[in-house]
Every structure is written in C-alpha cells, then in structure tokens.
Amino acid sequence: MFWNEEWTREVSSEQVALVDKNGTCITYKELDEVAANLKATGVKRELVFMLTENEIGCLGGYYSVMADNMVPLLLDAKLDRALLTKLIETYQPAYLWINQKNYQEFPEYSSIFEYEGFGLLKTNFESVPLHEDLAILLTTSGSTGSPKLVRVSRQNLRCNTNMLAQNAKLTCNDIGITTMPPNYSYGMAILNMHWCSGARMVVTDATVLQQEFWDLFVENQVTNLGGVPYTYELLSHYVDFLETDYKHLRVMTQTGGKLSEQNQKEFTELFRKQGKELLIWYGQTEASGGLTYLSTERGIEKLGSIGIPFPGVEVEIISENPNDVSADASGELVFKCDSISMGYALNKEDLSKGDERNHILYTGDLAKIDNDGYLFLLGRINRLIKILGKRISLDEIEVLLKNQYAGIECACKGEDDLLEIYYAGDYKEKEITIFAGKILGINPRQIVSRKVDNIPRKESGKIDYGKLKH
Amino acid sequence: MSNLELYREIFINCLMLEEDTELEELSTSNCDEWDSFVHVEMLSQMEKTFQIKMTKADIFQFSSYKSGIEILISKGIELD
Numbered sequence: 001m002f003w004n005e006e007w008t009r010e011v012s013s014e015q016v017a018l019v020d021k022n023g024t025c026i027t028y029k030e031l032d033e034v035a036a037n038l039k040a041t042g043v044k045r046e047l048v049f050m051l052t053e054n055e056i057g058c059l060g061g062y063y064s065v066m067a068d069n070m071v072p073l074l075l076d077a078k079l080d081r082a083l084l085t086k087l088i089e090t091y092q093p094a095y096l097w098i099n100q101k102n103y104q105e106f107p108e109y110s111s112i113f114e115y116e117g118f119g120l121l122k123t124n125f126e127s128v129p130l131h132e133d134l135a136i137l138l139t140t141s142g143s144t145g146s147p148k149l150v151r152v153s154r155q156n157l158r159c160n161t162n163m164l165a166q167n168a169k170l171t172c173n174d175i176g177i178t179t180m181p182p183n184y185s186y187g188m189a190i191l192n193m194h195w196c197s198g199a200r201m202v203v204t205d206a207t208v209l210q211q212e213f214w215d216l217f218v219e220n221q222v223t224n225l226g227g228v229p230y231t232y233e234l235l236s237h238y239v240d241f242l243e244t245d246y247k248h249l250r251v252m253t254q255t256g257g258k259l260s261e262q263n264q265k266e267f268t269e270l271f272r273k274q275g276k277e278l279l280i281w282y283g284q285t286e287a288s289g290g291l292t293y294l295s296t297e298r299g300i301e302k303l304g305s306i307g308i309p310f311p312g313v314e315v316e317i318i319s320e321n322p323n324d325v326s327a328d329a330s331g332e333l334v335f336k337c338d339s340i341s342m343g344y345a346l347n348k349e350d351l352s353k354g355d356e357r358n359h360i361l362y363t364g365d366l367a368k369i370d371n372d373g374y375l376f377l378l379g380r381i382n383r384l385i386k387i388l389g390k391r392i393s394l395d396e397i398e399v400l401l402k403n404q405y406a407g408i409e410c411a412c413k414g415e416d417d418l419l420e421i422y423y424a425g426d427y428k429e430k431e432i433t434i435f436a437g438k439i440l441g442i443n444p445r446q447i448v449s450r451k452v453d454n455i456p457r458k459e460s461g462k463i464d465y466g467k468l469k470h
Numbered sequence: 471m472s473n474l475e476l477y478r479e480i481f482i483n484c485l486m487l488e489e490d491t492e493l494e495e496l497s498t499s500n501c502d503e504w505d506s507f508v509h510v511e512m513l514s515q516m517e518k519t520f521q522i523k524m525t526k527a528d529i530f531q532f533s534s535y536k537s538g539i540e541i542l543i544s545k546g547i548e549l550d
Contacts, residue, residue, distance in 0.1 A: 078502055207506040210498060211530040234506055238529050388507060434486060443507050444486065 035067035046094035057116030083145025228256030228389025256389025268299035497534030
C-alpha cells in the first residue's frame with residue numbers, strides 16, 4: 001500500500017497516527033485496516049473528490065484513498081456549492097468523500113463505505129482514464145473553484161515529502177498538530193511528512209486563538225508546528241507564545257508567503273536561545289510543495305531570504321536580459337527537481353496525460369542570488385497574491401466578477417493579504433466586496449473595492465495596472 | 471444605537487451575516503466563518519467601539535456571542 005511502499009516506517013504498527021480532542025487514538029495498524037476494508041468494497045483506481053475538514057474521519061479517508069492507489073482532489077468542505085457543482089461536472093469524479101452530515105446534498109449518489117462520520121459516495125459518472133503515475137491532484141487557486149489543477153505523481157509526492165520530513169528531522173517520536181485545512185498543499189504536506197515518518201498528528205479545527213488548541217498542544221506534548229505568516233503574527237501579538245518556553249516544541253515551519261521581517265527576527269532570536277528551530281520554506285504547488293529553506297542558524301544573517309534549495313533541488317536564475325552576466329543579476333527563479341509536478345489539468349481528458357514538464361519549473365517569481373547561494377525574492381511575473389496563505393489568482397477573480405455582474409469592467413491587483421478590486425459598472429462597492437469575500441473564502445476586510453469611471457488601458461488594449469490607485 | 475446593538479453590529483459585519491440573524495447561540499463551534507482573522511477583527515472593533523483594552527485572557531475567553539457579552543460586562547460596559 002502507498003504509505004508502506006513509498007516509505008519504510010521503522011515503527012511498530014501500534015504507533016498512534018491520529019489523535020483528537022476526545023482522546024480518540026487511531027494507530028497505523030487501524031488506518032491500514034480502514035484502507036484494506038475500503039479496498040475490499042471493490043473500489044477501483046478512480047478519481048475521488050474529498051471535501052476536507054480537520055476531523056479523524058476525513059484524514060483517515062485521505063490516508064486510505066492514497067493507500068488504495070485512488071486519486072484524490074482535496075477541496076475545502078465549505079467550497080461554494082455552485083463552484084463545486086461546476087468542478088464535479090468538469091472532472092466527473094467516480095466518488096465523493098464527505099462528512100455524513102452533508103449526504104442530503106447528494107441524494108442521487110449512494111454511500112458504499114463509511115468511517116468515523118465520513119463516507120464514500122459513488123457518483124453516476126463513467127470511469128475517467130487516469131495516467132498510471134498520477135497520485136493526487138492539487139488546486140491552483142485557493143477556493144475559487146478553478147478547474148485548473150496540478151497533476152502530481154507518486155514520485156513527485158515521495159520526493160517532496162522526504163525533503164520536508166528530512167529538513168524538519170522528523171522521526172516516529174514527533175507529534176504534529178493541524179494548523180491549516182488539509183486542502184492547502186501545506187496542510188496536506190504536513191500530514192504526509194508525519195505519516196511517512198511514522199509520527200503522530202493531533203487533529204483539531206481549533207485555531208491558535210482558542211484555549212482548546214493550546215490545551216491539546218500541551219497535553220499531547222506537540223513537537224512541531226507549521227504556520228503561514230498570519231499564524232506567526234497571531235502568535236506574536238495575541239498569544240503568550242513568545243513568553244512561554246514550551247519544552248516539548250522542537251521545530252516550527254513556515255510557508256505560504258513572506259514572513260514579516262519583524263516576526264522572522266523575533267522568532268529566530270528566541271528559538272536560538274531556546275534551542276529550537278525555525279525553518280522557513282519556500283515552495284510552489286506546481287512543485288508539490290517546498291523547494292528551498294532558510295535555517296535558524298542563518299535566519300538573522302540572511303533576513304528576508306527564502307534560503308537555499310533542499311538537497312536534490314537545482315536552481316537557476318534566468319535573467320530577463322540575457323546580456324547581463326553580473327553576479328547578482330535578477331531574473332526568473334527556475335527549479336529542477338524530482339518533485340516538480342507533471343503539469344496541469346484543465347479537464348478530465350488531461351488526467352490521462354503523462355509528464356509534460358521534465359521536472360523543470362518556471363516559478364513566475366523574480367529573484368536574485370547572493371554570493372553564498374541564498375535566494376531573495378524580488379517580485380512576481382505572474383499575477384498571484386496570497387491572502388492568509390491562500391493562493392489567489394488575480395486574473396481568475398476578474399473572470400469571476402465578470403460572470404457574476406453583467407456589463408462590469410474590472411481590474412484586480414494587490415499584494416499579500418490585500419486584494420484591490422477596481423471596477424466600472426453600476427454596482428455598489430460593498431456588494432462587490434462581499435461577493436468577492438464569499439467566493440474566495442476570505443474576510444471582506446482584506447478586500448478594497450473601488451468604483452472608477454473607467455479602467456485605464458494601454459494602447460495595446462491591455463489593462464494598465466500601474467495606473468490603478470485607491 | 472444602544473451598546474447591545476453596537477455589539478450585535480460587530481458580529482453582523484465581521485461575519486457577513488444577514489441583519490436579522492439570531493446570534494444568541496452563536497459560537498466558534500457552530501460558525502464556520504469565525505476564523506482567527508475574524509476573531510481578531512471582532513476583538514479590535516470591540517476595543518474601538520467601547521474604548522476598552524482586551525487582555526490575552528479575553529482573547530481566549532471570547533468564543534461565543536454570550537462570552538463576548540460577559541467580557542464587556544466585566545469591563546464595566548453596560549448592556550441593556
């Protein structure tokens with residue numbers, strides 16, 4: 001089975017894999033039994049849409065689906081239903097894995113397997129051909145329900161998981177805790193790296209601002225914690241985290257956008273004193289996860305850097321100006337590695353495609369490299385921003401707005417944690433903000449909508465984003 | 471607007487709820503929209519609206535519509 005074949009876990013099968021607030025403990029042996037029982041129902045290697053939550057039933061389902069060599073797409077359980085319906089029509093998955101509470105939404109499908117409050121529903125779609133290397137599909141843009149998915153192979157996933165687990169020095173004695181939804185590629189990677197190490201995950205939907213989270217954190221003696229920049233912001237300002245020396249905590253990891261230099265500095269300095277590690281990871285969904293890391297040791301000296309490539313990752317900076325051969329030339333960050341995904345899928349026919357990238361990824365990020373080989377991001381070539389670690393495509397929001405509001409002209413720009421929408425059309429700013437917030441699953445306070453007389457355009461007819469100001 | 475109405479307004483705005491939503495039983499465990507970002511936002515609006523200062527204990531205690539009222543009362547805010 002997947003988890004055993006891909007990684008040799010040197011642990012007893014009695015080792016606990018998942019534990020929750022009710023004290024429910026699920027061992028690896030039990031998870032392997034769930035996977036075997038699922039297999040015994042006669043399920044085939046088919047596409048499964050999983051509506052994910054941080055619940056044992058859901059994560060056990062993900063473990064089993066992977067173990068049985070089925071191909072999951074992890075989605076937010078709260079995904080807007082119109083978008084979900086569109087995705088289901090596009091990809092025609094053979095199965096859905098959902099919370100039993102939501103069965104009534106799909107009366108036409110029948111349940112064929114159940115586990116801890118979740119169940120596998122068989123849809124009425126014909127089987128879709130899947131490429132033999134395909135292991136999992138990842139979404140490219142948070143919760144916009146974009147049909148553009150990343151095709152990740154077994155080799156990709158194994159390579160990425162090993163890189164992260166080794167970087168964090170995970171062993172079967174480690175204990176993690178869920179800090180983000182499983183449908184974020186970082187959330188999934190955290191699960192994978194624990195399972196491949198035979199380590200334990202504490203499963204909770206509580207946030208770091210809830211007492212319940214910290215009770216579980218201490219009770220279970222959690223050894224590692226992952227967070228997006230906003231998590232660090234919360235830990236620094238709203239929780240007594242920096243004033244408390246949790247002896248059981250060994251390492252913190254960070255991805256999902258740039259950590260503020262202040263947070264990076266205070267966490268690094270504190271962790272050095274306490275003998276803990278802060279690992280700053282930079283990655284791309286197209287690379288199945290992490291690509292570079294910055295260690296605690298170099299954290300202050302290389303403040304603001306995304307670090308150096310993981311062992312096995314090759315990096316190159318492709319200069320915008322080929323004649324510029326100076327040492328600190330900036331250009332597009334390009335990686336070569338076994339974790340680089342096979343390519344995208346836009347429809348169900350694409351799922352039978354093999355590797356189209358040859359393990360090379362043009363990231364769309366502009367960077368420079370210093371004399372010690374440390375990489376510094378300078379900006380983006382493509383139009384993506386991150387809001388609380390959630391990747392959002394600005395071009396997609398423009399399309400979503402145009403579909404929703406007849407005759408609207410709009411242009412989106414923004415930076416991490418702030419989306420700016422400019423539009424011309426007879427609609428209220430508040431209405432636009434609330435719609436965008438709902439559809440993207442983000443708080444409206446991170447969105448600024450501005451009504452303008454017209455959208456500035458260049459001579460070519462393309463939107464002149466530089467001229468948009470609020 | 472009364473203090474209670476002001477308090478109610480913070481919930482309606484931050485959680486994007488309909489004006490007439492029943493809030494009495496609302497808590498982090500039955501409201502999906504109540505994430506850590508909204509949590510911080512509601513607390514900072516309570517600070518501004520009622521001219522009070524939240525402590526770290528308040529941040530943890532605040533987990534429902536009712537517990538928010540208790541926090542305000544403990545800080546001497548009169549809610550009719």
